[in-house]
Amino acid sequence: MRTTRRSTMDTITITKDNFQTEVLKTKGTVLIDFWASWCGPCRMLSPIVDQVAEEHPDVKVGKINVDEEPELASQFDVMSIPMLVVFKDGQKVNESIGLVPKEKIVELIQ
Numbered sequence: 001m002r003t004t005r006r007s008t009m010d011t012i013t014i015t016k017d018n019f020q021t022e023v024l025k026t027k028g029t030v031l032i033d034f035w036a037s038w039c040g041p042c043r044m045l046s047p048i049v050d051q052v053a054e055e056h057p058d059v060k061v062g063k064i065n066v067d068e069e070p071e072l073a074s075q076f077d078v079m080s081i082p083m084l085v086v087f088k089d090g091q092k093v094n095e096s097i098g099l100v101p102k103e104k105i106v107e108l109i110q
Contacts, residue, residue, distance in 0.1 A: 013063055013065075024087070025090060026087070031108070036083075042081055053110070056109060084097075
């Protein structure tokens with residue numbers, strides 16, 4: 001499933017079923033946004049993550065709803081959301097917890 005955005009880039013909905021293919025087997029950079037619909041800071045961060053996705057087409061951007069994917073949230077020790085995790089060539093290389101400005105997200109994916 002993909003969420004629709006205004007641009008031609010899509011943010012991928014990541015689930016336990018597609019995590020291996022979309023994240024671990026991807027060559028290059030993947031930014032994952034762990035979020036929940038009831039989380040105010042998550043709702044504020046989401047459009048910023050979408051902007052980063054639009055401005056960095058070389059980075060795959062995925063979103064994981066922690067309520068729908070508790071196994072993935074547990075696997076990455078998600079205790080607070082929003083939480084951003086960066087993978088490069090299938091390896092976790094960076095993370096950020098809480099509402100952060102766009103500049104910080106860009107730094108994370110560099």
